[in-house]
Amino acid sequence: MSNIERRKRMRAGDTDRDAVLEVLHAAFATGRLTPSDLADRQEAALAARYMDELPELIEDVPEGAQLLRGWGSPSMPAPRPATGTPLVSIGGDGDWTVTIMSGRRVDLAPGQTFRNFALMGGDDVYLRDALGPGVVLTVEVPAIMGGHNFYVPEGVRVVEETQGIMGGNSIRRSAQGDGSNGTLVIRGVLLMGGHDVKLDKRP
Numbered sequence: 001m002s003n004i005e006r007r008k009r010m011r012a013g014d015t016d017r018d019a020v021l022e023v024l025h026a027a028f029a030t031g032r033l034t035p036s037d038l039a040d041r042q043e044a045a046l047a048a049r050y051m052d053e054l055p056e057l058i059e060d061v062p063e064g065a066q067l068l069r070g071w072g073s074p075s076m077p078a079p080r081p082a083t084g085t086p087l088v089s090i091g092g093d094g095d096w097t098v099t100i101m102s103g104r105r106v107d108l109a110p111g112q113t114f115r116n117f118a119l120m121g122g123d124d125v126y127l128r129d130a131l132g133p134g135v136v137l138t139v140e141v142p143a144i145m146g147g148h149n150f151y152v153p154e155g156v157r158v159v160e161e162t163q164g165i166m167g168g169n170s171i172r173r174s175a176q177g178d179g180s181n182g183t184l185v186i187r188g189v190l191l192m193g194g195h196d197v198k199l200d201k202r203p
Contacts, residue, residue, distance in 0.1 A: 009050045009051070009052060010050065010051040010052075011049065011050060011051070012048050012049060012050055012051050012053065012054060014138075016051065016054060017045050017046060017048060017054070018136055018138075019067055020045040020048075020054050020057055020058055020064075020067070021042060021045055021046075021136045021183060022134065022136065023058045023061065023063045023064040023067055024038055024041050024042060024045065024057070024058065024061075025038075025133070025134045025136070025179065025182075025183075026063040026134065027058075027061040027063045027064070028179065028180065029133060029134065030063070032061050032063075033061070035178035035179065035180065036178075038157075038178065038179045038180075039157060039178060039179060041057045041058075042157060042159065042179060042183060043159070044057055045057055046159055046161065046185070051071065054071075055068055055071065095115070096115045096116065096117065097115070097116045097117075098116065098117050098118075098119070099116055099117070099118045099119070099121045099122060099123055099146070099148075100118075100119045100120065100121055101119070101120045101121045102121045103121050103122050103123050103124065104123050104124070105123070105124045105126070106123050106124065106125045106126065107126045107129065108125060108126065108127050108129065108130035108137075109129055109130060110129055110130055110132075111130075112130060113137065113138065113139065113140075114139040114140075114141065115139070115140045115141070116139075116140075116141055116148070117141075117142050117143070118141065118142075118143040118144070118146040118147055118148060118193065119143070119144050119145065119146055120144070120145045120146045121146045122143070122146045122147045122148040122149065122195070123148045123149070124148070124149045124151070125139075125148050125149065125150050125151065126151045126200060127150060127151060127152050127153070127156075127184065127200070128151070128152075128153045128200050128202075131152065131153060131156050131181060131182035131184065132181060132182050133180065133181060133182060134182065135182035135183070136182065136183045136185065137182065137183070137184050137185065138185040138187060139184070139185070139186055139187070140187050140188055141186060141187070141188045141195060142188035142189045142190070143167070143188065143190050143191070143193040143194065143195065144191045144192065144193055145191070145192045145193050146193045147167075147169075147190070147193045147194045147195040147196065148195045148196075149195070149196045149198060150184070150186075150195060150196070150197045150198070151198050151199070151200035152175050152177075152184060152197060152198070152199065152200060153181055153199075153200050154177055154181060154199065155177040155178060155179070155180040155181030155182075156175070156177045156179070156181050156182050156183065156184055157176070157177055157178065157179035157182070157183045157184070158171050158175060158176055158177075158183075158184050158186070158197050159183060159184070159185045159186070160186050161185055161186060161187045162186055162187060162188050162189070162190050162194075162195075163188075163189045163190065164189075164190045164194065165189070165190065165191045165192070166191065166192045167190035167191060167192050167193045167194045168190060168194045169186060169190070169194045169195045169196070169197065170194060170195070170196045170197070171196075171197040172196075172197060172198050172199060174198075174199040175197045175198050175199040176197075184197070
């Protein structure tokens with residue numbers, strides 16, 4: 001096969017992976033996927049590096065039909081899936097904040113994201129209002145000798161995409177849900193630090 005005949009594998013981006021996550025949440029909301037199906041496919045979508053790894057995750061659910069049509073050509077932008085369930089992908093925008101040898105309480109509002117660099121400190125970040133069914137919230141939180149406490153409601157799937165150097169995250173078992181109440185994606189480099197994810201037990 002000549003070089004002309006061979007097609008190069010196209011790299012997948014965050015927008016592509018987020019679009020697949022939205023389809024999966026829509027399919028879960030309509031009862032087409034079990035919690036186990038949703039968890040497995042979410043992990044596969046977030047780990048995907050090439051576009052050809054994504055279609056098989058959504059080709060057996062009707063919620064993915066529009067997205068798959070948009071991927072007919074690798075150069076075409078992926079449209080948002082058309083469903084009756086409100087789907088929101090949050091992350092990548094917003095100003096950066098810095099926490100140095102201190103901490104504060106942050107109540108994240110719906111549609112708001114969190115981008116913070118923590119140095120020998122960390123915030124208490126409450127996500128009850130920011131998460132919900134169909135919401136994929138991505139927080140960018142690099143840390144050095146520090147980290148944040150994230151408080152999530154029940155049913156939230158927590159996905160780690162951090163790179164740890166003598167550090168790492170701690171996710172309480174009670175805080176790791178099935179994704180029925182949204183997905184929290186944690187990104188950033190951790191140097192001798194890390195974040196804690198806990199269940200929000202407030203009434």
